[in-house]
Amino acid sequence: MTPKQVMFFGPAVTLLRESDHELLCTSRHYREAVELANVKNLKLKIVGRHGGAERYQKLRESASRIFELAGLINKFEPDFAITFSSPEASRVAYGLGIRHIGFNDSPHAEAVSKLTIPLTYHLFSPWVIPISAWLPFGISKTKITQYRALDPVAWLKRDPSPSPSVFPASLRELNLDPRKKIVLIRLEETKASYIADKVLENRISMVDALVDNLHNSINIVILCRYEEQIRQLMDRYGARAFILRNVVDGIPLIASSDVFIGAGGTM
Numbered sequence: 268m269t270p271k272q273v274m275f276f277g278p279a280v281t282l283l284r285e286s287d288h289e290l291l292c293t294s295r296h297y298r299e300a301v302e303l304a305n306v307k308n309l310k311l312k313i314v315g316r317h318g319g320a321e322r323y324q325k326l327r328e329s330a331s332r333i334f335e336l337a338g339l340i341n342k343f344e345p346d347f348a349i350t351f352s353s354p355e356a357s358r359v360a361y362g363l364g365i366r367h368i369g370f371n372d373s374p375h376a377e378a379v380s381k382l383t384i385p386l387t388y389h390l391f392s393p394w395v396i397p398i399s400a401w402l403p404f405g406i407s408k409t410k411i412t413q414y415r416a417l418d419p420v421a422w423l424k425r426d427p428s429p430s431p432s433v434f435p436a437s438l439r440e441l442n443l444d445p446r447k448k449i450v451l452i453r454l455e456e457t458k459a460s461y462i463a464d465k466v467l468e469n470r471i472s473m474v475d476a477l478v479d480n481l482h483n484s485i486n487i488v489i490l491c492r493y494e495e496q497i498r499q500l501m502d503r504y505g506a507r508a509f510i511l512r513n514v515v516d517g518i519p520l521i522a523s524s525d526v527f528i529g530a531g532g533t534m
Contacts, residue, residue: 302514354382374400435519448525455530482507
């Protein structure tokens with residue numbers, strides 16, 4: 268799971284449990300997903316861990332997770348496996364003869380799509396992504412359903428809108444200057460397969476320029492994805508930027524910001 272998947276599947280988990288369905292919610296150990304699940308009171312069974320940025324370690328961790336997940340799912344005996352295109356869950360479901368329902372809004376993540384789409388019983392995707400984007404991965408048109416919404420609607424329509432005038436605890440703890448505007452920056456997912464080979468140093472110049480030129484006139488708040496990013500940027504910027512150390516709910520965080528700069532689609 269990623270933080271987005273915690274937010275996306277959280278409402279569905281509640282609805283299914285209210286209808287007396289038996290559920291098993293699993294995730295690999297991934298800092299943001301596990302901590303956000305705790306914030307959202309979503310109980311997860313942790314199976315395996317994130318493989319990092321290197322291909323060999325990704326492969327090893329994926330293989331290990333498939334092995335562990337296979338034993339767990341074999342005992343649970345579900346009727347369906349529902350994932351946001353998890354390669355490990357797709358392989359386990361296929362191997363055990365379980366119908367796999369996949370959600371996906373990222374055809375650009377080719378490695379994941381190649382490992383999941385051909386094994387998906389039915390794929391659900393936002394209508395803005397053409398069906399033709401999925402066909403090269405080995406799925407037929409009859410197995411694709413498009414829904415007229417972007418994925419964040421799944422939780423934004425259910426959560427009460429936070430008041431911009433009420434600072435979330437994550438911002439209050441930073442002791443921001445109340446006279447200055449807040450610019451929130453969300454870093455990219457540098458360990459994802461589709462960008463893991465690219466170097467952070469080559470893609471941080473925009474943030475460098477913002478911090479160098481505007482740190483005296485605005486509050487620059489940076490939300491990292493990994494522990495390594497937190498350490499790197501604390502060393503890089505020092506007191507010139509505010510680095511969030513804990514995983515937080517992004518909705519009130521964005522509502523309290525004046526400008527948001529994101530390297531990723533969800534926030």
